[in-house]
Amino acid sequence: MKVRRIPKNQLQECISESWVDPARRPYCRNGYAYIPVRTGFPYDLDLPERQPYTGPGYQRLGDTLLLHSTAPTDDQLQNLIDWEHPSCILLLNHHDGVMRLPDVTVLYGVPHDVTFRETGITYTLNPTKVMFSQGNRLEKQRIRNLIRPGEQIADMFAGIGYFTLSAALAGAHVHAMEINPDSCAYLRKNSEINGVADKIAIVCGDCRTHLTGTYNRILMGHFDSPDFLTAALAHAEPGTVLHVHGIGDRTRDIEDTLQGAGFRYSLSEHKVKKYASRTWHCVWDIELR
Numbered sequence: 336m337k338v339r340r341i342p343k344n345q346l347q348e349c350i351s352e353s354w355v356d357p358a359r360r361p362y363c364r365n366g367y368a369y370i371p372v373r374t375g376f377p378y379d380l381d382l383p384e385r386q387p388y389t390g391p392g393y394q395r396l397g398d399t400l401l402l403h404s405t406a407p408t409d410d411q412l413q414n415l416i417d418w419e420h421p422s423c424i425l426l427l428n429h430h431d432g433v434m435r436l437p438d439v440t441v442l443y444g445v446p447h448d449v450t451f452r453e454t455g456i457t458y459t460l461n462p463t464k465v466m467f468s469q470g471n472r473l474e475k476q477r478i479r480n481l482i483r484p485g486e487q488i489a490d491m492f493a494g495i496g497y498f499t500l501s502a503a504l505a506g507a508h509v510h511a512m513e514i515n516p517d518s519c520a521y522l523r524k525n526s527e528i529n530g531v532a533d534k535i536a537i538v539c540g541d542c543r544t545h546l547t548g549t550y551n552r553i554l555m556g557h558f559d560s561p562d563f564l565t566a567a568l569a570h571a572e573p574g575t576v577l578h579v580h581g582i583g584d585r586t587r588d589i590e591d592t593l594q595g596a597g598f599r600y601s602l603s604e605h606k607v608k609k610y611a612s613r614t615w616h617c618v619w620d621i622e623l624r
């Protein structure tokens with residue numbers, strides 16, 4: 336592949352010039368951009384063709400790549416480094432405990448805070464310290480579309496702001512509760528970066544002791560949410576909408592709790608993503624009557 340090597344900060348100025356091959360992606364390394372050159376134009380280097388990466392799937396969070404569960408072979412890892420030029424590659428083995436802390440193996444580079452955008456929201460986090468689920472992207476958008484400006488919302492499991500930031504950007508006032516101090520710190524940072532700090536009241540602690548008053552909407556983005564429903568209902572009233580996440584079929588448990596608390600309600604179930612074979616991560620939308 337014939338390329339011209341230029342300082343990375345000149346990439347934007349060059350990208351529409353006639354010598355640039357628009358069918359190939361430039362790539363950056365060590366402060367330089369390598370731009371593929373069209374046939375017939377002068378070039379600086381003739382690089383061996385890059386081998387497309389064909390190993391296990393991964394997600395990109397800023398300059399860090401996150402592989403899920405399946406470790407690459409040594410050849411695949413080298414192939415991925417050459418293909419994506421990341422600064423760090425992590426293998427996410429699983430999430431641990433109630434805080435859903437990531438258990439990761441560092442495959443390449445040194446872990447650090449990463450910044451990236453997803454559906455118009457900027458996130459900063461360290462993927463070795465807190466979880467980030469790209470699989471919840473559609474659910475975040477769905478929730479954002481349901482929220483009306485001025486709503487009073489409780490996010491009982493705010494994490495680094497997956498739902499809280501969407502809700503605040505939709506014009507709601509969010510009482511964001513989170514038990515993990517690392518997540519609270521990133522949530523604070525993310526609310527500032529996205530310009531919604533004045534719409535979010537962050538509390539670091541157990542949501543069950545921090546819920547106050549009643550809310551228009553209660554977000555419960557934790558797999559064990561059905562077990563927290565009684566606590567949430569103590570801060571709900573007719574008209575309140577709850578979004579209760581869980582794994583597998585929890586409809587019966589949820590309905591038992593609602594009926595035990597004496598509420599009339601409408602309930603609908605939505606699939607968020609596959610969790611295991613035949614098991615789904617679901618969210619139950621409940622509107623109290």
Ligand SMILES: C[S@@+](CC[C@H](N)C(=O)[O-])C[C@H]1O[C@@H](n2cnc3c(N)ncnc32)[C@H](O)[C@@H]1O
Pocket residue numbers: 433434435466468471491492493494495497498512513514515518540541542543556557558
């Ligand atoms: C699934 S994670 C992330 C939540 C995020 N809303 C999402 O959908 O991905 C759940 C979060 O709930 C927090 N958490 C667990 N138990 C909690 C509790 N009792 N009170 C407040 N936060 C809690 C964990 O620390 C974790 O950050």
